Amino acid sequence: MDRERGSSVGLQVPKISGAPARRFLRVALLGVTMLVLAGCSAADEHQIRNLAMPDRITEQGPYTYELWKWAWVAAMVTGVIVWGLIFYVVVKFRRRSDDEVPRQTRYNLPLEVFYTIAPVLMCIVFFFHTVRVQDIQTELTTPDVTVEVTGQQWSWTFNHGVGEQNPDATGQPDDYAYDSYVYTSGDGSEIPTLVLPVDQRIQFNLRSPDVIHDFGVPSFLIKMDVIPGRLNQLQVTPTVEGDYVGKCYELCGVYHSRMLFKVKVVSEAEYQQYISDLADAGQTAEQPIIGGANVTTQTGLDESQSQEGSEE
Numbered sequence: 142m143d144r145e146r147g148s149s150v151g152l153q154v155p156k157i158s159g160a161p162a163r164r165f166l167r168v169a170l171l172g173v174t175m176l177v178l179a180g181c182s183a184a185d186e187h188q189i190r191n192l193a194m195p196d197r198i199t200e201q202g203p204y205t206y207e208l209w210k211w212a213w214v215a216a217m218v219t220g221v222i223v224w225g226l227i228f229y230v231v232v233k234f235r236r237r238s239d240d241e242v243p244r245q246t247r248y249n250l251p252l253e254v255f256y257t258i259a260p261v262l263m264c265i266v267f268f269f270h271t272v273r274v275q276d277i278q279t280e281l282t283t284p285d286v287t288v289e290v291t292g293q294q295w296s297w298t299f300n301h302g303v304g305e306q307n308p309d310a311t312g313q314p315d316d317y318a319y320d321s322y323v324y325t326s327g328d329g330s331e332i333p334t335l336v337l338p339v340d341q342r343i344q345f346n347l348r349s350p351d352v353i354h355d356f357g358v359p360s361f362l363i364k365m366d367v368i369p370g371r372l373n374q375l376q377v378t379p380t381v382e383g384d385y386v387g388k389c390y391e392l393c394g395v396y397h398s399r400m401l402f403k404v405k406v407v408s409e410a411e412y413q414q415y416i417s418d419l420a421d422a423g424q425t426a427e428q429p430i431i432g433g434a435n436v437t438t439q440t441g442l443d444e445s446q447s448q449e450g451s452e453e
């Protein structure tokens with residue numbers, strides 16, 4: 142009686158069964174899919190084709206992208222096998238009556254060997270490819286251009302060399318790659334721009350005068366920590382001219398979120414023009430602006446308390 146009343150009050154669903162039901166479902170599914178796809182802008186479609194990853198604008202970027210993509214493929218294949226086995230077992234071995242007790246099985250050696258060896262093999266394959274890509278990404282060869290980058294609370298300073306580069310320079314304070322520099326620097330209210338020449342292997346010498354920052358440009362598909370008292374080096378070869386964005390990837394204090402920068406990849410001629418524009422504006426220095434006492438001291442510490450290597 143109650144049940145009857147309930148069904149007359151609730152949502153009235155047309156009774157369909159068998160083939161018409163399946164056809165109805167198929168049409169409904171198609172309709173929903175088309176609606177969702179119609180709602181996609183060109184930018185969304187671009188994102189979908191990129192698998193939500195940024196455009197790859199350096200020679201090194203595609204290696205990270207391929208590693209990421211195939212790791213997902215491997216994870217999906219594993220997932221499908223595991224989900225399939227779970228559903229198979231759930232259906233095949235379900236309890237069919239209240240007093241049914243399943244057959245009790247202990248120890249299945251082949252199965253135990255399999256589920257020990259299979260994950261170990263998977264880890265070895267992941268590890269191998271991760272190290273292979275990491276070696277490519279962190280490889281240091283003779284660069285075409287060296288840019289001295291300082292990450293300071295809470296912005297960036299970019300020092301570009303003027304004239305010929307000394308390819309053997311270590312980048313240490315008494316051994317910079319250029320005889321003179323031009324620079325640009327941001328602060329909490331102004332976002333600096335990092336201008337780079339296209340198709341040249343660029344070395345970033347990364348330094349921090351205060352706390353740990355992290356230099357990253359999504360379109361480079363690599364980032365690297367910027368650590369006080371240490372010179373970190375990263376090389377990339379941008380291959381596509383355009384405007385990009387970068388930021389600090391390490392929570393570094395109150396205004397960490399303001400530690401943004403713009404990236405502009407330009408032709409060689411435009412790069413040289415940019416260097417001379419900075420020089421004309423008086424943004425010149427004999428040595429790169431790297432903050433602190435040659436950036437091996439941390440802010441707030443005096444010379445005697447500072448880290449090793451700061452005594453020059």
Ligand SMILES: [Cu+2]
Nearest residue numbers: 354389393400
């Ligand atoms: Cu930072």
